[in-house]
Amino acid sequence: MDERPVLELRGITKRFPGVVANDGVSLDLRRGEVHALLGENGAGKSTLMNVLYGLYHPDEGEIRLAGEPVRIGSPKEAIERGIGMVHQHFMLIPVMSVAENIVLASEPRHAGLLLDYDAARERVRELSRTFRFAVDPDERIENITVGQQQRVEIMKALYRNADILILDEPTAVLTPQEASELFAILATLKDEGMSIIFISHKLNEVLEIADRISVLRRGRLVETVPREGATEESLARSMVGREVLLRVEKRLASPGEPLLELEGLHVLDDRGLAAVRDVSLTVRAGEIVGLAGVDANGQSELIDAVCGLRSVHGGVVRVAGRAVTGANARTMLDIGVGHIPEDRQRRGLVLDFSLAENIALHDYAKAPDSRFGWLFPSRLLARARRLLREYDVRGGGPQTRASALSGGNQQKVVIAREVDRNPRVLLAAQPTRGLDVGAIEFVHRRLVEERDEGRAILLVSLELEEVLSLSDRILVIYEGRIVGEFTPAASEEELGIAMTGGGRREEVAA
Amino acid sequence: MSEPERPQEGDAEQAPGSQVPAERTGGDYAPSVAERLALFQRAGGIATPLLTAAFAFFVGGLVVLVTTGKNPLRTYQAIFDGSGLNWLFPWITSEERTLAAFNLQYTLLLTTPLILTGLAVAFAFRCGMFNIGGQGQYTVGAVVAVWVGSSFAGMAGVAHALLAIVLAVLAGALWAGIAGLLKATVGAHEVISTIMLNWIALWVGSFLFTLGGPLQDSDQPGVPVSGSVQEGAKLLVFWGEPELQGLHIGLFVAIGALVAFWVMLNRTTLGYEVRAVGFNPEAARYGGISVARNYFLAMAISGAFAGLAASLDVLGWQFRISETDVQISQIGFIGIAVALLGRNTAVGIGFAALLFGSLLNGASTRNLDPEIFKPELAGNLTLLIQGLIVLFVGADVLVLYLWQLRRRVKLRVARAGT
Secondary structure, three states, rough: OOOOOEEEEEEEEEEEOOEEEEEEEEEEEEEOOEEEEEEEOOHHHHHHHHHHHOOOOOOOOEEEEOOOOOOOOHHHHHHOEEEEEOOOOOOOOOOOEEHHHHHHHOEEEOOOOEEHHHHHHHHHHHHHHOOOOOOOOOOOOOOOOOHHHHHHHHHHHHHOOOOOOEEHHHHHHHHHHHHHHHHHHHHHHOOOOEEEEEEOOOHHHHHHHHOOEEEOOOEEEEEEEOOOOOOOHHHHHHHHOOOOOOOOOOOOOOOOOOEEEEEEEEOOOOOOEEEEEEEEEEEEEOOOEEEEEOOOOOOOHHHHHHOOOEEEEEEEEOOEEEOOOOOHHHHHHHHEEEEOOHHHHHHHOOOOHHHHHHHOOOOOOOOEEEEEEEEOHHHHHHHHHHHHHHHOOOOOOOOOEHHHHHHHHHHHHHHHHHHHOOOOEEEHHHHHOOOHHHHHOOOOOOOHHHOOOOEEEEEEEEHHHHHHOOOEEEEEEEEEEEEEEEEOOOOOHEEEHHHHHOOOOOHHHO | OOOOOOOOOOOOOOOOOOOHHHHHHHHOOOOOOOHHHHHHHHHOOOOHHHHHHHHHHHHHHHHHHHHHOOHHHHHHHHHHHOHHHHHHOOOOOOOHHHHHHHHHHHHHHHHHHHHHHHHHHHHHHHHOOOOOOOHHHHHHHHHHHHHHOOOOOOOOHEEEEEHHHHHHHHHEEEEEHHHHHHHHHOOOOOOOHHHHHHHHHHHHHHHHHHOOOOOOOOOOOOOEEEEEEOOOOOOOOEEOOOOHHEEEOHHHHHHHHHHHHHHHHEEEEHHHHHHHHOOOEEEEEHHHHHHHHHHHHHHHHHEEEEEEEHHHHHHHHHHHHHHHHHHHHHHHHHHHHHHHOOOHHHHHHHHHHHHHHHHHOOOOOHHHOOOOHHHHHHHHHHHHHHHHHHHHHHHHHHHHHHHHHHHHHHHHHHHHOO
């Protein structure tokens, strides 16, 4: 490995009104290395990379490419200097083909006028072969998977001869399988001499892929360490600035009476196809039952059906012994089913509402929030003030719009609302999605506390680690069926096999 | 002009030392739609409508200059004087004041229904629907008001007027409610259904008042017009001469409706539901709110505002409706521009309605000196400005850009100062 840095950032400072997003950050990137940039949401990772990519101009500090100080005024200049960036949100045109997207803005042309599509396709093929991307150049973007779209973004950078590649939280949108495919591609790129900056807040993947790791906290560089010797614990400590419990500490569950019972549940998806098939399960008071599975195997439909947001096609739903199959969302809320939805921005919050209004979302029509249809905003505010303090929500007060909060704080608001209603059954769908370690720790601790309060918690998560550390029992769902039950002592491999349909039905425990 | 319940600008900025929200550190290059809207709302509290109107007048002025060679500033001043708003100036002569008072009464007479048709559009907007049917709802309300007002000769005055108003309001609510019901049950888009209902209202109204039509005035068999509203059912005129279209108390009803609009949205559970559905129907459903019910209710309430507008016009100063009135009335459509410019807020709609009322009156044939600007062109200038306002209201990107430019400049100035 060549030790000469291809890129150096020296003392980069970037201020926004009221905020120092980057405070004298220095780091260097060597040829053929994967350099991970680790930090909590809002630590300044993206800002730093946007400075490098020419989207922002630093207030202080300089950027050196191969030892030469440069000024990068725009993304166009960054691309010309061989820097490519893959954003979290892809910038692709859905109705155009892969090849068209890749060559966009620097197309090979016939007579300098017309798109030479054959040449474009050929070059994309070449790239695809060299780096084993396995993407069909003629397929339309809207028809390929998210993982493939990401590869198209990477190919866009390669097509423009990038030798430095910035990936902004690339795994946030990927399934675990797609993530490991991405890592294989990154390894190939590295071998070809590419230098890669990998932005993430996930400790395990940083330790898996990075050669060196730089940790940012509140705009400052805390440390740059080689992977060797770094542990999840040590990285989490520098990221958050204190000891973080990565493993959830919890006592043994003492399950009570069954609070949620499903018998032979059948649910259809939006297209009218069977999504949940003959699912029977029981969640008792004081236990967390984890529902593990690869995304889109019926988990969302199952949760929706239980909380009255989707009609039940067959079977029985019982809450605290009472059959409530097919009841609407209002009834489910009233009999004590709480629901932390998987998508807090689309469903869990009205982003344009204030936090106080969001916290009242289920109870606005009851005393003390309102009486005879008359709303009392001051009471909404008072309750919100109490809950925001209790749940340590930062970044705004009761009057702040929900959209102004970071993801972790938004999730805290959702959890505060659901838990404060004292539900008997709590459905937690991907409760830590997109959160950083500090917030994850909070959510996990809170869920265990609620379990100890005697609630029945059904946890749906795509993160195996989360399911394993939180659950008292684990059910595996595959193609809408429960295909296995495990104890938390099970290994990730065992679960992984069952999740991909490899488990045999006969092995299902009682 | 921002909503009173909205947090003050800067409220969301963090106190020193508090955690920085990711969105504010510039993490995302491309802001999400919600962020954009949030920014737009903050930027747009009062700046956007003013900018929008200023743009529209500027471009309108250019058109005046280029097409007629007249001085746009003098034209606008003439329109302003024609609207009677110069009545507010203490320095004008008493002769001018008499004329100004007369003009202002008529301006406010036009403002009254515009406030209400503006509210009709705005209330549906707050529930996430675009009510283009204000005109049809207004027509239906007018038909009912004139029918009730011209019948029941023996009824006591106040009760008679109230009955006409209430039934007109219900008629408007029913008419819009059809569109709401269709959306709630089969998902028919309200834009399509309200436009269709507009045409049904127009031709039914025309039929009723045409020669030999069921509601045509039997005393004037040769004129396609309705019977006249009974004396007792007419609204009290509190400023100016009742014979010369003085200002009736309907203005206070309209202002009361503005207050009711705000209260309904911000102080009732109904308003909470309407706003939740308007912002995010999926989250509303998750919250236990019936989205379908709110679609219906919000549309019906919208229609009620339009029906109210019509009843005030009929009982306040029109007293009868001709077949032509039904066909050329634009009050409901101008309500769309009023709501857009007023940003669907109570205070905003009040001012926007006044602006359009002034324009309509100030640019009318009787108020403009042909030396300054041809009155027959002036009517078109009003339409032009109305169209430009709708156009610029849609151009939120432009406004956002200007807003960010302003912030950037401010930042640079601040940095230079330190």
